[in-house]
Amino acid sequence: xxxxxxxxxxxxxLADAVRDDASLRRFLHGLPGVDQxxxxxxxxxxxxxSIKKAGxxxxxxxxxxxxxxxxxxxxxxxxxxxxxxxxxRRPDPERPDVPKVAAVCVYPDMVxxxxxxxxxxxxxxASVATAFPSGxxxxxxxxxxxxxxxxxxxTEIDMVIDRxxxxxxxxxxxxxxxxxxxHACGDAHLKVILETGELATYDNxxxxxxxxxxxGGDFIKTSTGxxxxxxxxxxxxxxxxxxxxxxxxxxxxxxxxPAGGIRTTKDAIKYLVAVNEVAGPxxxxxxxxxxxxxxxxxxxLMQRRTQLEGHYSGPDYVxxx
Numbered sequence: 001x002x003x004x005x006x007x008x009x010x011x012x013x014l015a016d017a018v019r020d021d022a023s024l025r026r027f028l029h030g031l032p033g034v035d036q037x038x039x040x041x042x043x044x045x046x047x048x049x050s051i052k053k054a055g056x057x058x059x060x061x062x063x064x065x066x067x068x069x070x071x072x073x074x075x076x077x078x079x080x081x082x083x084x085x086x087x088x089r090r091p092d093p094e095r096p097d098v099p100k101v102a103a104v105c106v107y108p109d110m111v112x113x114x115x116x117x118x119x120x121x122x123x124x125x126a127s128v129a130t131a132f133p134s135g136x137x138x139x140x141x142x143x144x145x146x147x148x149x150x151x152x153x154x155t156e157i158d159m160v161i162d163r164x165x166x167x168x169x170x171x172x173x174x175x176x177x178x179x180x181x182x183h184a185c186g187d188a189h190l191k192v193i194l195e196t197g198e199l200a201t202y203d204n205x206x207x208x209x210x211x212x213x214x215x216g217g218d219f220i221k222t223s224t225g226x227x228x229x230x231x232x233x234x235x236x237x238x239x240x241x242x243x244x245x246x247x248x249x250x251x252x253x254x255x256x257x258p259a260g261g262i263r264t265t266k267d268a269i270k271y272l273v274a275v276n277e278v279a280g281p282x283x284x285x286x287x288x289x290x291x292x293x294x295x296x297x298x299x300x301l302m303q304r305r306t307q308l309e310g311h312y313s314g315p316d317y318v319x320x321x
Contacts (some may be wrong), residue, residue, distance in 0.1 A: 001172045010214065011250055018214055021172040028171060028210060034202035034238055043233040046277055047270040053307065056269070060304045063268040063296075064091060065099040066286045068126055068257070070294045071106060072133075072225065078113045081106055085117035092301050101297065102286040103156060107132075108149040115153035126156035126191070130181060133195075133224035135160035139177055146184040157181070158191040160224060163198045166208060178215035191257055191290075192217035196235045197227040205235055209242035219255035225292060230260025233270060240278040243288075253282065259292025265303040268296060 001020055010018065017027035051059055069088050071080055085104055092098040103124035104114050114125045127149035131137035137145075146157055159181050165173045182190045192212035196205050212220045220239050223230035236258045243254045256279070258271060268291060275283045283289050 001176060014214060014249065018175065024171045024175060024211075024214075025169070028207040031203075031206055031210060034206055036202055039202060039237050040234045043237050043274065046273050047233060049270075049273050051269055051273075057304070057307050059269045059272055060265060060300050060307065061099050062284060063265070063272060063291065064300050064304075065102060066290050067101040067297050067300075068103045068105045068259075068290050068292050069101045069297060070104075070225070070259075070292055071110075072128060076107060076110060078110065081110045081113045082117050085114055085123075087297070088118065088123050089121050091297060092304070095305075098301070098304065102290055105156075105158065105292065108145060108152065108154070111149050111152035111154045124155045124189075125153060126158055127152075127154040128158045128160075128224075130159040130177075132158070132160050132193075133226040135162045135195075136164075139180065142177065143180060143184045146181050150184065150186055150188050154188055156189045156191060157185050158193055158221060160193045160195060161208065161212070163195050166211070167199070167204070171207075171211060174211060175215045178212060178217060182216040189218040190216065191219035191221045191255075193221045193224055193259075194239075195224055195227055196222045196232075197229045202234070202238050205238045206242060209239050210246075213242065213246050213254055217254065219257050219290070221257040221259055221292065223258075223260040223292070225260035225294075228261075231258035231262055231292075233274060236271060237274055237278055240274060240283070243283070244279045253288055255288040255290065256283070257290040257292055262291055262293055263295050264299050265296075268300065 016023060018024055069084055071084055088101045088104045100123055103126045104118060105126040106114050108127050108129060111125055111127045118125060129145040129149050130142040131145065149157060161174050162177060178192055194208040199205050199208060209220050222235055239256045243256055247253050262268060275289050
């Protein structure tokens with residue numbers, strides 16, 4: 001387990017849970033089991049909520065402001081990152097009232113370009129790190145990866161947990177890695193990617209969520225976007241329950257970021273309804289909820305124009321990523 005000097009500050013009951021490997025295992029396996037049928041039914045039910053026109057405009061603008069506009073491809077170029085930053089600053093060039101996105105998310109070697117393009121805008125620069133997306137590397141390499149991104153100016157780090165270690169029950173190892181990456185982040189916020197599509201059960205999602213929170217993650221994030229299934233509403237419900245319960249026990253609010261597979265305005269609104277109903281309206285802010293997305297923004301912009309103009313504009317009226 002991590003040395004006390006780098007461990008997060010926790011209330012006594014939770015501090016006892018991370019005292020050693022055995023205590024951590026006992027705590028995680030003592031969490032209430034997830035009712036699979038119940039969580040899936042509730043997610044489906046909340047997804048049918050009807051949103052009126054004024055509410056829909058608010059939801060669209062709120063969703064835009066929560067987007068982490070992302071490019072994480074091997075073929076990424078500095079030119080593509082500059083274009084993405086321009087879109088982040090002014091999502092709809094013809095409508096200056098459209099909110100800016102929350103962040104631009106890139107690989108560490110693209111951070112410097114993103115920082116330069118977004119300087120003074122208030123838009124965060126997020127970087128994946130820790131041997132993204134597999135997480136299969138030494139702790140030394142993971143920490144160097146994080147430090148490289150932070151030194152280049154990243155204000156947010158999206159790390160991946162070692163799912164092999166987690167699924168093997170080596171919770172202390174995963175905890176230690178998160179703690180040390182959090183320390184390497186300095187002032188940058190840390191998002192802990194659980195890769196829920198590889199965790200197999202909702203109980204594992206709950207345990208991984210609490211593990212990420214105990215170790216100091218500012219956000220817990222569903223997915224890298226490289227594994228299917230990525231974000232799902234039931235999984236996000238479980239993670240929202242975790243941050244809600246964390247707040248009840250500690251008084252602190254931590255964030256949730258579903259990423260991968262959220263492509264339409266209809267889907268985004270379902271997630272916003274879930275945030276409001278499961279965690280609470282206090283989480284309806286980019287400080288506590290994000291969408292990891294590369295294509296969602298286009299649909300949000302098209303649906304926004306439809307709400308204002310009364311007809312469907314089509315994809316030719318928005319920039320293509």
